[in-house]
Amino acid sequence: MISWDNFEYFVAPAALCWIAGAVLSVRQATRSRAALWTTVAGTLIFAVFIAGLWIMLSRPPLRTMGETRLWYSFFLSISGLITYWRWRYRWVLPFTTLLALVFCMINILKPEIHDQSLMPALQSPWFIPHVTVYMFSYSVLGCSFILSCIGLYRHKPEYLDTLDQLVYVGLAFLTLGMLSGAVWAKDAWGNYWSWDPKETWAAITWFGYLLYVHLRLMSGVSHRKLYWILILSFLTLQICWYGVNYLPSAQGSVHVYSQA
Amino acid sequence: MKHLDIISIGVSVFLLFAVQYIAGGFPVTFFSFPLNIILVLLWLLALWVLYKDYRHTRFCRFLLSLRTTVITFVMFILLCLVIGLVPQHSAMMPMGEGGTFWERLGIHEMTTSWPFLFILLLLQSHLAMITFRGIRNRKGIRWRFLTSHLGLWLALLGGFWGSADTRMYRVPVYKEQPGRMAYAADGRVHYLDYELELLRFEVDYYDNGMPSTYQADVAVDGQEVILKVNEPHSIRFGEDLYLTGYDMHAGDEIRYCVLQVVRQPWKYVQLTGIIMMLLSAVALFVKGPIKRGKDDQLG
Numbered sequence: 001m002i003s004w005d006n007f008e009y010f011v012a013p014a015a016l017c018w019i020a021g022a023v024l025s026v027r028q029a030t031r032s033r034a035a036l037w038t039t040v041a042g043t044l045i046f047a048v049f050i051a052g053l054w055i056m057l058s059r060p061p062l063r064t065m066g067e068t069r070l071w072y073s074f075f076l077s078i079s080g081l082i083t084y085w086r087w088r089y090r091w092v093l094p095f096t097t098l099l100a101l102v103f104c105m106i107n108i109l110k111p112e113i114h115d116q117s118l119m120p121a122l123q124s125p126w127f128i129p130h131v132t133v134y135m136f137s138y139s140v141l142g143c144s145f146i147l148s149c150i151g152l153y154r155h156k157p158e159y160l161d162t163l164d165q166l167v168y169v170g171l172a173f174l175t176l177g178m179l180s181g182a183v184w185a186k187d188a189w190g191n192y193w194s195w196d197p198k199e200t201w202a203a204i205t206w207f208g209y210l211l212y213v214h215l216r217l218m219s220g221v222s223h224r225k226l227y228w229i230l231i232l233s234f235l236t237l238q239i240c241w242y243g244v245n246y247l248p249s250a251q252g253s254v255h256v257y258s259q260a
Numbered sequence: 261m262k263h264l265d266i267i268s269i270g271v272s273v274f275l276l277f278a279v280q281y282i283a284g285g286f287p288v289t290f291f292s293f294p295l296n297i298i299l300v301l302l303w304l305l306a307l308w309v310l311y312k313d314y315r316h317t318r319f320c321r322f323l324l325s326l327r328t329t330v331i332t333f334v335m336f337i338l339l340c341l342v343i344g345l346v347p348q349h350s351a352m353m354p355m356g357e358g359g360t361f362w363e364r365l366g367i368h369e370m371t372t373s374w375p376f377l378f379i380l381l382l383l384q385s386h387l388a389m390i391t392f393r394g395i396r397n398r399k400g401i402r403w404r405f406l407t408s409h410l411g412l413w414l415a416l417l418g419g420f421w422g423s424a425d426t427r428m429y430r431v432p433v434y435k436e437q438p439g440r441m442a443y444a445a446d447g448r449v450h451y452l453d454y455e456l457e458l459l460r461f462e463v464d465y466y467d468n469g470m471p472s473t474y475q476a477d478v479a480v481d482g483q484e485v486i487l488k489v490n491e492p493h494s495i496r497f498g499e500d501l502y503l504t505g506y507d508m509h510a511g512d513e514i515r516y517c518v519l520q521v522v523r524q525p526w527k528y529v530q531l532t533g534i535i536m537m538l539l540s541a542v543a544l545f546v547k548g549p550i551k552r553g554k555d556d557q558l559g
Binding site: 118123164182183186188191195201203210211217239247 | 334344
């Protein structure tokens with residue numbers, strides 16, 4: 001039976017594959033097929049755990065913070081792989097692997113309450129698309145964050161073209177997540193938008209990325225400014241995702257489920 | 261002067277904070293139907309005339325420029341940071357008179373404050389103007405531009421102008437006692453023009469005692485409807501009935517449930533905007549970034 005108790009037994013082989021893929025990709029100047037397949041293997045092992053947990057819980061594992069971290073690690077490995085294969089950045093897999101493993105470690109060291117109950121407000125057809133679309137978007141924007149940090153350290157003009165690609169994909173999924181949330185909120189609470197703290201931080205994040213997209217259409221904007229906007233937007237995204245739970249403004253937020 | 265646009269917007273926001281300090285929050289409910297519809301039409305007409313006949317004036321160029329997009333976004337983000345960091349009072353329960361310096365600036369009721377509404381109005385005016393231009397001139401991925409910008413404009417417009425027409429009431433509904441009494445958030449009683457009675461209430465529990473699902477069979481003027489969480493019932497155009505709570509301490513014999521009546525006639529405008537934005541998000545993913553150099557003038 002797959003459960004959180006044997007999470008380590010899945011993370012360990014997945015981590016080995018991911019690390020092997022990262023090392024292989026860095027060592028070779030061209031695209032490495034070996035890196036591709038080892039990373040895919042790691043992701044598949046991880047997928048088996050998610051699928052098993054889903055069956056075991058008899059509900060989608062998307063509710064607690066621990067469960068969303070699981071999806072984040074999963075999508076991060078996929079986004080990293082796409083970025084590596086599509087734009088041939090040798091250094092991207094080490095970073096996405098590191099980030100994915102950090103989130104796995106948090107789940108091992110600080111497991112949340114993993115019960116089987118799903119409160120009635122979360123029982124909706126919107127639940128799965130809303131959360132998975134967001135997690136995928138976060139992972140793509142995570143890649144843009146890594147690339148921006150590197151660009152700030154050593155700028156190359158082609159980084160901005162790659163960032164455009166990543167941000168357009170990330171923003172598209174961010175929009176899908178936000179709007180599926182709005183439609184769901186109308187069904188659940190009666191309003192599309194009510195400036196709940198989580199919604200407010202989602203809006204800040206969304207406008208941050210929109211700001212980048214529009215600044216890219218202007219001429220004469222310094223690359224440092226663009227990198228900083230992506231870095232700051234990714235930080236507001238972290239506040240939106242889990243940081244709001246610790247903000248004084250979020251006491252009484254309708255979006256806090258994990259303390260149930 | 262190069263930075264006249266930034267200075268004008270900054271000074272306007274500053275002055276509106278002063279208005280907020282002196283006069284308190286914006287009188288949202290004053291702009292209810294039909295005043296909001298009339299104002300929307302006049303506003304659109306004014307923007308259209310401005311676009312058609314005064315395109316080369318400074319003000320029109322300002323409303324069309326990409327710099328305005330950027331400045332408006334930054335201002336909007338800054339004001340949203342206040343909402344995100346400072347606890348907000350419910351929009352239905354304003355603070356009233358008095359308070360500290362910061363409270364009087366409206367930091368606890370930012371979404372109904374003068375500066376915030378001004379930035380939203382500026383953003384909507386800007387969106388309307390670039391949509392006019394986009395319909396006529398834009399080349400390239402024109403339909404993506406139009407669905408995304410028109411969609412956002414409609415979603416904002418529905419929320420902004422429709423908020424004065426939005427009403428929410430809580431209704432306790434009892435078994436064997438048909439009633440019409442509903443309560444607004446400020447405690448005021450409102451009488452519905454239909455009668456509600458609880459017929460049956462069913463709850464299922466998980467092993468740990470948490471409710472897993474519940475549903476209420478309610479008679480609306482004698483006609484039976486089933487209400488569940490996430491499944492509201494539409495009473496009429498713009499008015500829906502939601503199940504929000506029940507008699508949780510009653511054990512097996514539940515005597516009442518709490519419904520919420522939401523009147524939001526502008527929700528269809530918002531939904532249209534949201535659907536357009538969803539389509540444009542798909543297009544954003546499929547078509548990817550704009551090729552540089554071709555569309556630069558038209559962002």
